[in-house]
Amino acid sequence: MSKKAxxxxxxxxxxxxxxxxxxxxxxxFPFKSTLSLEPLITYWxxxxxTDPKCNASRIRELIRMLRSSQALAGSIEDExxxxxxLDTLNxxxxxIFPSALWENDIKAVTAPFSFHRFYATPKLxxxxxxxxxxxxxxxxxxxxxxxYRLTLQAYTIxxxxxxxxxxxxxxxxxxxxxDKFTNLPRHYKVDIDLKFMEVKAIGEIKPLxxxxxxxxxxxxxxxxxxxxxxxxxxxxxxxxAIHDFTDVTMEETISSLRYDLLDxxxxxxxxxxxxxxxxxxxxxxxxxxxxxxxxxxxxxxxxTGYARRIWKGLILTHDCDLSLxxxxxxxxxPVLREGHTxxxxxxxxxxxxxRIEQRLLEQDIRNLIIAPLQYEGKTLGLMELASPIPxxxxxLSTIRLKEILPLFALAINRSLDELRSSIQSIIKExxxxxxxxxxxxxxxxxxxxxxxxxxxxxPEVEPIIFRDIYPLYGSSDIRSSATERNKAIQGDMLEQxxxxxxxxxxxxxxxxxxxxxxxxxxxxxxxxxxxHELSSGDEVxxxxxxxxxIEPLFGYFAKKDPASVKPIEAYRLAINNPxxxxxxxxxxxxxxxxxxxxxxxxxxxxEEEKAQQIFPHYFEKYKTDGVEYxxxxxxxxxxxxSFQPIYLKNMRLWQLMLTCEIARRxxxxxxxxxxxxxxxxxxxxxxxxxxxxxxLDEKKFDVDGANNISYEIIKKRLDKATVRGSExxxxxxxxxxxxxxxxxxxxxxxxxxHFLVAEGYIEEEVEQLEVEDLQGVQxxxxxxxxxxxxxxxxxxxxxxxxxxxxxxxxxxx
Numbered sequence: 001m002s003k004k005a006x007x008x009x010x011x012x013x014x015x016x017x018x019x020x021x022x023x024x025x026x027x028x029f030p031f032k033s034t035l036s037l038e039p040l041i042t043y044w045x046x047x048x049x050t051d052p053k054c055n056a057s058r059i060r061e062l063i064r065m066l067r068s069s070q071a072l073a074g075s076i077e078d079e080x081x082x083x084x085x086l087d088t089l090n091x092x093x094x095x096i097f098p099s100a101l102w103e104n105d106i107k108a109v110t111a112p113f114s115f116h117r118f119y120a121t122p123k124l125x126x127x128x129x130x131x132x133x134x135x136x137x138x139x140x141x142x143x144x145x146x147x148y149r150l151t152l153q154a155y156t157i158x159x160x161x162x163x164x165x166x167x168x169x170x171x172x173x174x175x176x177x178x179d180k181f182t183n184l185p186r187h188y189k190v191d192i193d194l195k196f197m198e199v200k201a202i203g204e205i206k207p208l209x210x211x212x213x214x215x216x217x218x219x220x221x222x223x224x225x226x227x228x229x230x231x232x233x234x235x236x237x238x239x240x241a242i243h244d245f246t247d248v249t250m251e252e253t254i255s256s257l258r259y260d261l262l263d264x265x266x267x268x269x270x271x272x273x274x275x276x277x278x279x280x281x282x283x284x285x286x287x288x289x290x291x292x293x294x295x296x297x298x299x300x301x302x303x304t305g306y307a308r309r310i311w312k313g314l315i316l317t318h319d320c321d322l323s324l325x326x327x328x329x330x331x332x333x334p335v336l337r338e339g340h341t342x343x344x345x346x347x348x349x350x351x352x353x354x355r356i357e358q359r360l361l362e363q364d365i366r367n368l369i370i371a372p373l374q375y376e377g378k379t380l381g382l383m384e385l386a387s388p389i390p391x392x393x394x395x396l397s398t399i400r401l402k403e404i405l406p407l408f409a410l411a412i413n414r415s416l417d418e419l420r421s422s423i424q425s426i427i428k429e430x431x432x433x434x435x436x437x438x439x440x441x442x443x444x445x446x447x448x449x450x451x452x453x454x455x456x457x458x459p460e461v462e463p464i465i466f467r468d469i470y471p472l473y474g475s476s477d478i479r480s481s482a483t484e485r486n487k488a489i490q491g492d493m494l495e496q497x498x499x500x501x502x503x504x505x506x507x508x509x510x511x512x513x514x515x516x517x518x519x520x521x522x523x524x525x526x527x528x529x530x531x532h533e534l535s536s537g538d539e540v541x542x543x544x545x546x547x548x549x550i551e552p553l554f555g556y557f558a559k560k561d562p563a564s565v566k567p568i569e570a571y572r573l574a575i576n577n578p579x580x581x582x583x584x585x586x587x588x589x590x591x592x593x594x595x596x597x598x599x600x601x602x603x604x605x606x607e608e609e610k611a612q613q614i615f616p617h618y619f620e621k622y623k624t625d626g627v628e629y630x631x632x633x634x635x636x637x638x639x640x641x642s643f644q645p646i647y648l649k650n651m652r653l654w655q656l657m658l659t660c661e662i663a664r665r666x667x668x669x670x671x672x673x674x675x676x677x678x679x680x681x682x683x684x685x686x687x688x689x690x691x692x693x694x695x696l697d698e699k700k701f702d703v704d705g706a707n708n709i710s711y712e713i714i715k716k717r718l719d720k721a722t723v724r725g726s727e728x729x730x731x732x733x734x735x736x737x738x739x740x741x742x743x744x745x746x747x748x749x750x751x752x753x754h755f756l757v758a759e760g761y762i763e764e765e766v767e768q769l770e771v772e773d774l775q776g777v778q779x780x781x782x783x784x785x786x787x788x789x790x791x792x793x794x795x796x797x798x799x800x801x802x803x804x805x806x807x808x809x810x811x812x813x
Contacts, residue, residue: 031237036076186247294382488675664788767782770782
């Protein structure tokens with residue numbers, strides 16, 4: 001609704017519905033309209049007066065000829081009269097239809113607001129554009145919409161002539177006919193010349209203000225309102241209209257293609273695909289050509305279900321058995337690898353054919369254009385146009401193809417985005433965050449799930465299992481972290497009890513109450529209880545005592561003895577934190593732990609990202625009292641499936657070097673810590689490959705199968721391991737414990753150790769130890785080496801990829 005004052009046509013805000021529904025209650029053209037040649041006479045008479053260069057004698061002859069025919073004078077009620085005076089019409093219309101253009105122009109003459117021609121050029125008659133009794137057979141309009149548009153057009157003429165209102169509606173009529181040879185639709189836009197049509201007012205013209213005119217224009221859909229304000233009975237149209245048709249098949253087809261490709265299903269549904277193919281046949285004027293397209297966001301993904309999800313190619317179909325290696329040497333290779341457009345005049349003439357060309361020939365394809373679909377400089381896929389007739393598509397066809405390739409590329413990109421969105425939605429719902437190296441496998445699982453859902457199959461998520469992969473495990477642990485944490489809690493509790501005792505001692509002399517002696521005794525008892533050992537419930541008991549029995553007395557003490565204010569404020573200041581307890585030593589412990597973890601984690605992340613260059617691998621880490629991490633490497637993790645043992649050796653050497661660097665960095669960090677915690681380093685070597693499965697309930701990977709469970713058991717119990725026959729912990733500050741079970745692993749790591757001794761990373765002494773049996777774990781052995789924490793190395797790790805270059809320079813074969 002628009003906002004206006006009652007009784008006024010002035011509007012400041014117009015609210016227009018999104019609906020295009022028009023209001024026109026009549027079922028026929030509401031204005032009186034007659035065919036007449038009088039405007040033509042008027043035109044020539046004016047020409048005699050205004051154009052001194054005109055052929056005056058010729059024009060006078062035409063006027064005389066027209067006036068001498070009573071049937072053609074004035075209003076012509078019966079259009080059949082025109083056919084009876086065709087010779088005269090030919091002469092009269094000769095000035096309007098130049099003879100030089102007569103054969104090629106597509107023109108017709110009709111009565112005002114009519115599509116029934118009474119005179120037309122041969123080309124228009126040949127195309128049969130206005131032969132139908134019902135113009136809606138050629139127009140994409142129903143009868144009521146056509147009537148509405150003609151009525152609105154009449155009102156624009158009235159507003160222009162009688163109300164000086166410049167109101168134009170530029171919405172052309174486009175006629176569609178089928179080519180008699182190809183049977184393909186062709187589109188013709190008509191420009192209607194109203195030079196020889198005039199409108200007359202019948203009676204007095206109703207005056208309208210500018211506000212009233214704007215009010216009507218703002219309601220152009222409501223022609224019932226217009227008819228009330230400007231009654232059609234007050235006007236009469238006479239004369240004739242000249243219809244000039246232009247072939248706009250190409251423009252209309254491209255516009256229609258653009259509109260279709262905005263539809264999300266245009267490249268994914270069978271109906272949308274067939275519609276696109278039909279429009280391309282119209283665009284090229286070739287009824288037998290075939291369309292194909294295939295998405296290829298990345299060559300590495302060519303053989304995955306992700307890329308094939310949007311494959312509707314001639315031979316690159318969703319279920320085809322072709323792979324990227326089949327493209328080698330084929331006509332498709334330049335398109336995929338270099339982004340070139342390929343035109344093949346006749347496939348049968350190729351001297352060397354691959355499996356690809358043979359498949360095309362089997363489908364009776366002889367002539368072919370293959371073009372890349374590029375979006376923002378990246379090839380997203382390819383588009384194919386094919387014909388069974390050699391040479392029907394040629395290099396000139398690519399000129400027209402260039403106009404539509406960006407449209408298809410945009411549609412493919414949008415479909416890929418929608419597919420990615422659907423995949424990511426499933427991954428986030430079913431799997432949570434996924435490491436990039438295995439994302440391809442989760443993507444494939446998500447696509448398979450989408451296909452099941454589309455087929456209405458049971459939408460069960462398939463298991464994600466990677467077999468025959470090698471694990472690498474390492475940990476950097478805070479030495480005696482539980483003990484250090486307990487010491488921090490113990491220190492804070494003792495400090496808080498001392499502060500509380502000082503408050504009681506301050507008021508005790510001036511307030512000789514026996515209960516105060518009992519409170520001091522309780523504080524001393526609690527202090528003695530935690531002095532040597534902190535039990536699990538001590539912290540809660542102490543805080544409960546202080547908050548329920550000591551702190552509530554502070555207000556009373558402050559009133560009775562001003563001397564108590566100072567120790568009370570000292571107590572309150574000490575517990576002024578979110579925990580409402582003394583937190584100094586614990587804060588020192590936590591800040592030191594945080595700095596250690598961040599140092600280790602940041603360095604580990606940085607170097608691990610570089611290590612992906614050695615060989616792509618799966619990596620995950622956990623922060624606890626220190627940092628531990630898992631690395632998995634193997635062929636099944638990659639969609640290419642390519643793996644060599646040298647990559648595993650490089651990773652193991654890199655891990656050992658990385659562990660040395662972590663030990664050196666945390667040692668340097670100790671001097672800046674509030675609490676100088678010590679770090680121990682551990683590496684677990686598992687010689688045999690294992691399988692891992694993604695656990696949907698836990699949203700993480702875990703070992704799969706009973707034979708691999710022992711690996712997880714060892715990982716969880718190693719932190720408490722000791723050297724056989726002693727109480728000595730296996731892991732020690734400044735050293736690295738390398739735990740193994742097989743002799744071959746020991747020999748392999750001795751090679752790495754000798755190399756790193758030469759590089760200066762570790763000391764020469766190597767301890768060969770046996771590990772005390774753990775619960776469910778027997779027969780573990782270990783190498784223990786001392787890290788060079790003091791000497792500067794000849795390598796500057798922070799200056800570049802030295803860990804990588806050192807690992808690569810080692811002779812590991």
